[in-house]
Amino acid sequence: MTNKDIVSIRIGGPAGSGVKSVGKLLQKSLQHAGFYSFGYLGYPSLIRGGYNFYQINLSQQPVDYSLSYADIFIPLNSLALEQIKKTGSKPRYIIADKTALPDDKRDLPDKSQVIKLNLTSQLKKLKITKISLNSALVGALFKFLNLPLEKLNQVIKKQFVKKGRAVIGQNLKAAALGFNSLDHKPLSLSLPTTKVKTLVMTGNTAIALGFIQGQGRFFSAYPMTPSTSILHYLASVTDNQSILVRQASTEIEAIGIAAGAAYAGVRTMVATSGGGLDLMSEFISLLGIAEIPLVIVDAQRTGPGTGLPTWQEQSDLNIARCAGHGEFPRVVMAPGDPAEAFHLIQEALNLADEYQIPVIFLTDKYLGESLFSLDKSTFDHRSKIKRGKILNLINDKHHLFPRYQFDQDGISPRPLPGNVNGIHITTSDEHDVYGNSIESDPIRIKMQTKRLSKLGSLAKNLPPAKAYGNLKAKTLVVGWGSTKKVIQAVVDRLNLAGLHLSYLYPLNHAVLKSILNPYQQIILVENNSTGQLETDLKLAGVKNIKTLLKFDGEPFFADELLEKIKLLI
Template sequence: MNKIIWKIGGPAGSGVKSAGKILAKSLFRKGYFTFNYLEYPSLVRGGHNTAQVEISNRPISLSSSKVDILVCLDELSLEIEKDSLNKNGILVYDSFLDNDIEASKIIEKIKENNNVLSFPITDLAHQSGSEKSRNTAALGATLALLNEDGEELREIVKNNFGEPGLKSVEIGYRFANEIIKQSKDFSFQLPKLLSQKKEKVFITGNEAIALGAIAGGCQFYCAYPMTPSTSILHYLVKTQRETGMMIHQPESEIGGVLATIGASYAGVRSMIATSGGGFALMNEGISLSGMTETPLVLVEVMRSAPATGLPTWHEQGDLQFILHSGHGDFPRVVLTPGDPEEAYWLTQTALNLAEKYQLLVFIVSDKFLAETNFTIDDFTAQETLPKERGEIIKQVDGKFLRYQLAEDGVSPRTIPGVKNGEFIANSDEHNEFGFSVEGYDSDRNKQHPKRMEKVESVANELPSPKIYGPKKADLTLVSWGSNKWPIIDALELFNHQNKKKKANYLHFSAVYPWPKKFTRAIKKIKNPLLVENNYSAQFGQLIRQETGLEIKNKLLKYDGRPFYSEEIIKKLEALS
């Protein structure tokens, strides 16, 4: 076995999320590839929360809905997760559930194919002196099940929760270890560690975007908190003393996008983040940025919709909204990172493109990428991208034409304070000086095409689609954004097991504008399979719009969860 999957479930407030992160981070420090995926309702207390941690000696993603070790802190977790154990897996549950009739029935059913450990998690937490230490008591038991000394885990727990948390780990470990000594059924062996040539980082997509903003020279960050984008705000606030970045939490999303446009007008690199509902409120503001040609970087972290939808769950349902957002025609760029490394570099790219071409750049993420902890090669030690600020004029002689006609659509701009550089950043259609015009003036037919000229110019700077897997394949998966890791994980297993047919993956880390190189990449492949986390195949619609090609084979998912690798493998096998 080169992989173990561990999952804990319990109510909000019981430390489920922190337990998953602590276990994953501790084993990452030991040298393993770990992957920590969270599910939770929009509740401060109660409900059903889970953390699923995958542990391996090779790169991994969210591979399976089935787990090897399941820890249940309450009856609801037991009920919901009762079918999630692999055969011969281990269920660890809080002993108070033995007194619950319905829970006991579920436990007896699970016993038919699995090993079951009744563990007095709540009682042991009380012994440590803190009722809140149930999660760390469970972590102690987990160490025993994995036959681990847990030095790294103990250090993290002590730093986070002090002596009570550490004591809870020790009590849980000793209690579980005594049971395990009496039976070989209650243990798993972690995969053998392999030597790693490159340094790794344990990071979420939101953390990578925040680091990319810092590396890219962002000086103003604005956000009205909205799951799942909020942890970008948390990270940048935490590092504000070191970076000097101005952080602003506005009264609303409308105020936020206007403040960000204002900061950009004032000459600083600016960025704002939100999710679908907040983005809906920003649409008039982004049209303002389009008309005034003010640089704007907007991070849209998608979640299940429409309306409030499933506010803490995953989906890729906003792509078409983003492509057509704002009223009227104006240029925009849509970047779609697939993992934290792409998120880091594309955030820097977004800041460059926004200023160089004086336009709106979207960084499109989602709940899965935003909040999941990945183990990935350390990209933060590399040189940052050069800062490209474009046509900023620091000296003006005579009258300043802010919206001067230009072949590439990019006019010179000034920032407030430049002598003779004043202009009207006008939301009305305007002439080259920025003064308002009417329909009977000829300026509309000059300024509108000028703005749209940027589309062709900026398109050539977008990253090309990338092929993963064999160059020649019988099947090619086509997708974008965070589907990248589950697809690559599935490809490796499918190609290893399937000797007759091979599959590869065409990954798009940018989707708009659509240059000719995108069309060439699409038309090279045969037997495409479109993979998307939405109902209506929104990326497929864009491909058809731009190329005329309709991809008929589709794998679509919209239940609030990202793809498991096993789901993709099943579809590939059905098409083989």
């Protein structure tokens, strides 16, 4: 989106060279200066070398989507420049230390104005550690944007507090050096005057915070990009919260332990990516027949197989709806931004408990790992904890308690292990009301019908999606998951109507049809190669669907989606 209000800055370089450090320091400092920002990270699956980038879009207005181009490019080595040339991107400005520029000027992208800095040698002269180049570069950029150095200094003091005074001192010196190395400020930005308290956070962190707020007690996972930072974050807070975190030995073990903990009565969640969800599917099926509540987060990435393990895709909707053999109820939901993730994960915990079902929570690399500016008030949204029919007090003595009795709503009261009058059997076998295994028997039909009846009430009770924007427009743009914000931006710009689906299964087809069919044209946007939601829309009887797909490993960029939708309307 060639939006003059947004400045996009891309830092590029090999893994381990400080791309993330520079990006994080810059984004934090911009936040501190009062800007909204959005950070999108790209990196290959390796620890050293390769090409990483961190793109920051900043604005005085909320900005929560990525762009295909950068106004300013900060290469950390000469390979980074080659990469940006390869993509055909032509940044207006390249700001770089001498060491990151090629010897031959012809190797620079034409039309870019190059601002060459002599930071490394000056740092050396002043005996400042090489690693402080990160702060020096951000200092230079602050001058370039005409922002006060003081704001950066405050962030440096905070960011390096654990590393001690000496490190803070070196970085302050480096920042000043960078700041003073430039005398011109071609992109003079004025400081925002509105004072909204913002937080900079990834979607994964928002999910973890929602789990904590939702009184989650147990979390297990096997590391798998891009879900791993949920595990990292939760593991880091166990000293101050009543939460137990276990890194499991496999995804199968992760969900198996979780099934046991959930059965024993604590709120439980697991997180993985598509390959891990595949491994978990047998246990998901067990949760289905044994009616055990569990939230399973699937942070999607480019598949199939190992795919592009550190890149974006929304291609697990089908598996989320179908994972696990046999037929059983579940909910599939997908938040569109960190604020929604924080809120929805609390709902997911409630739904799992109330319906005694697995809930599959779809997020992805783009939402999970991008850094969004959020208003702090986002976190005031705290759902009431609903634990469903957990039965604590049972007065009558039972040889076995009818754990799977046929209640009107298909949901049976659930005593927890330890309850003196609640002894029952929980089993992956088909069973009678007490949990005793059965063979072919009329009870089988009743039991299966009872479980599946939850799907009907879910379809009726889950909150329906609401169209937004210009509701009189001819075109409605539909998306799910992390495309929410980019679609919203384009819908606003083109004065169209938009619809974001947070709940993806079970869908109420009649309601969906009534929302969608008044529009002459439906544009469905999906970050995959087959249009997995399209099947549903068609089943619901929605007509005139045009589907926009993207499956190159990147998210939809706002400028790109704008042009694509313009061609369709």
